Amino acid sequence: MELLITAAAQIATPLTIVCIICGTIVGVVVGVLPGLGSVIGLTMALPFTFSLPQIPSIALMLGVYCGSVYGGSITAIILNTPGTPQAAATALEGFPMARRGDADLALGWVTVASTLGGLFSVAIFIIAGPSLAALSLQFTPVEYFALGLFAMTCIAGVSSGQMAKGLVSGGIGLMLAAIGVDPVTGDMRYTFGSFQLSAGIALIPVIVGIFAYSEMFLRVLNLDGDKPDPAEMRVGFRVPPWREWRIRLGMLLRGSMIGSFVGALPGTGAATAAFIAYSEARRTSKRQENFGKGEPDGLVACESANNAVTGSALVPTLALGIPGDPVTAVMLGALVVQGIAPGPQLFANHLDLIYAIFLCLILVNLVMFATGALGASLFTRILRIPEPILIGLILIISTVGAYGVNGSTFDIWVAFAAGVGGALLRYLSYPLAPIVIGMVLGPTIEMSLRQGLILTDGNVLAFLERPIALALFAVTAAILLWPLLRSRFRRSG
Secondary structure, rough: OOHHHEEEEEEEEHHOOOOOOHHEEEHHHHHHHHHHHHHHHHHHHHHOOOOOOOOHHHHHHHHHHHHHHHHHHHHHHHHOOOOOOOHHHHHHHHHHHHOOOOOHHHHHHHHHHHHHHHHHHHHHHHHHHHHHHHOOOOHHHHHHHHHHHHHHHHHHHHHOOOOHHHHHHHHHHHHHHHHHOOOOOOOOOOOOOHHHHHHHOHHHHHHHHHHHHHHHHHHOOOOOOOOOOHHHOOOOOOOOOOHHHHOOOOHHHHHHHHHHHHOOOOOOOOHHHHHHHHHHHHHHHHHHHHHHOOHHHHHHHHHHHHHHHHHHHHHHHHHHOOOOOOOHHHHHHHHOOOOOOEEEEEEEEOHHHHHHHHHHHHHHHHHHHHHHHHHHHHHHHHHOOOOOHHHHHHHHHHHHHHHHHHOOHHHHHHHHHHHHHHHHHEEEEEOOHHHHHHHHHHHHHHHHHHHHHHHHOOOOOHHHHHHHHHHHHHHHHHHHHHHHHHHHHHHOO
């Protein structure tokens, strides 16, 4: 208790509070703008930490981190343009809800779910931080390969009713992820002599293209169905009533647990957690027929999952000194600059600092909720802009986002090509989410498979000798085979 009081006194200073508020607001804005994302936001904030004391600098970085993860969902809902890769799953249900005039309600669902998911991960961080860190050490490339295959079952979840087309889209994503330098041999793959393709296809320009550009192209061609009357678009922020939340508490808890578990594993990330949670929600929901039409179950699942990653992702970073992804790598750099040495001794010798980080995360999530609630009126008013002007603004913002990833005009052409291809696929009723799933998971699956084969001297059956991997393989097989077995049971019964 004394350490907790000391930590509270450390963050209850005007400078720390200002850093939390400013960092969270900046993070939300960074997340809203397509193409920026958490890494760029943290990189921009990093120089400011050099002149700040230890606790305020950590508070600033945590605010940018958590705010950017949440902010990506706003444009995913309003414009069908995920600001960050992890918000791609949010667009599947959020944008249809906005299209029918319930953008204020969609923002209410994601803001509350994001806040509760983030707070849940803080609780997990406090209670089970060292245990999760120890578990993450048990993951070798074999386990990561098994986890990647399990995550690929998301394609089945988001392709319900059009499985063949979903598999084709997933294959396109995997093919795009394979372009560039072979991670093991260093050979060039599918570059066709192009220097620009040697670096591979970046994820953000593809997301911008298949979601934002394709949406705008279809609107221009008037091929994407009827449009709601802008006057009927409710602006503001509307929290769903308790009776709606009560029937979705299980979905919220499940999504938060998935995000906390996936976040604690180095090398995974919020996008993987969001798609796994969305797929699980679609599989288990009692309202499966509403998915794809604006079902809150999907919003609650994916938003609680991707925000639960923020707290648990710090577990391997702080407890082991292992940055799980580029985001936590930047965070690790900021901690080292402040004289903090992440590792097993941190929890033993600097528990007051750990408690201060806990409390900062709690405040950041509360400020994130206030930012979403107060800024929702501005965000939702975008829908009332005349459509020709709105299309032009979205194309400009999206183009800047695609360019900003690497500062390359080649990425603009990638986004344009992805937009044309995405519009064609949407017109032919091919789901687009599997493309993103394939691109997100493809590199992890390939690298872990090849590393696992090296460790086992090419013996694939040796993968089944590891208990965690065997359990993940079994769950994957059960999910894929269950629909077939269920229909057979029904016929025999």
